[in-house]
Amino acid sequence: TNKVFIPEVFFTNDCLTGEDVVKSTRVLGDLDGVFQDKEAYGKMNKEQVVYHVSSYLPVLESTPGGLFMGITTLYSGKVGQEYFMTKGHFHSNSDRAEFYWGVEGEGFLILMDERRNVWAERMFPGSLHYIPGKVAHRVANTGYQKLVFSACWPSDAGHDYATIADTGFARRLVDVNGVPTLV
Numbered sequence: 001t002n003k004v005f006i007p008e009v010f011f012t013n014d015c016l017t018g019e020d021v022v023k024s025t026r027v028l029g030d031l032d033g034v035f036q037d038k039e040a041y042g043k044m045n046k047e048q049v050v051y052h053v054s055s056y057l058p059v060l061e062s063t064p065g066g067l068f069m070g071i072t073t074l075y076s077g078k079v080g081q082e083y084f085m086t087k088g089h090f091h092s093n094s095d096r097a098e099f100y101w102g103v104e105g106e107g108f109l110i111l112m113d114e115r116r117n118v119w120a121e122r123m124f125p126g127s128l129h130y131i132p133g134k135v136a137h138r139v140a141n142t143g144y145q146k147l148v149f150s151a152c153w154p155s156d157a158g159h160d161y162a163t164i165a166d167t168g169f170a171r172r173l174v175d176v177n178g179v180p181t182l183v
């Protein structure tokens with residue numbers, strides 16, 4: 001089915017822009033350096049959409065004690081043998097935790113702690129994932145349809161993309177003879 005979960009929002013935020021819902025899109029061109037296979041990446045259309053995020057923001061960013069909610073739609077695809085995935089990040093306030101849960105499609109949540117240990121949890125409609133503080137997180141779509149998942153995180157978590165941009169994840173999820181494998 002093509003049903004996408006769109007919440008009915010029962011809040012008005014105090015955000016300066018007056019927007020309750022902030023939508024953002026990452027195209028392939030925004031993910032330079034994210035995928036291993038530079039040659040395959042170089043040949044692909046950089047305008048191709050990899051994922052959309054709708055963020056529901058009832059309080060201002062960095063407010064202590066509040067919560068944010070987001071819905072990510074990650075499309076199916078690969079760069080070389082590596083599945084389409086989100087950039088991934090630690091939280092700037094590094095001890096802030098987060099919930100992810102699967103809504104539609106299938107994939108894996110890839111997690112990495114500060115000692116660079118990496119593991120993965122299968123995502124599917126109804127899967128629930130607790131991401132402890134100090135654990136970097138990204139999601140890969142291993143299916144043939146879009147993967148939709150939701151997230152809930154503290155409004156003072158912030159996003160540290162720089163650490164992952166600099167040093168990456170210690171393992172990658174790739175297609176090895178049709179099987180998603182952490183290498």
Ligand code: F6R
Pocket residue numbers: 053070071072086087088089098137138151153157159
């Ligand atoms: C928020 C969170 C998610 C992601 C989203 C996109 O803390 O983890 O809402 O922001 O799935 O992934 P990134 O932010 O890694 O591009």
Ligand code: ZN
Pocket residue numbers: 089090091098137153
């Ligand atoms: Zn996060």
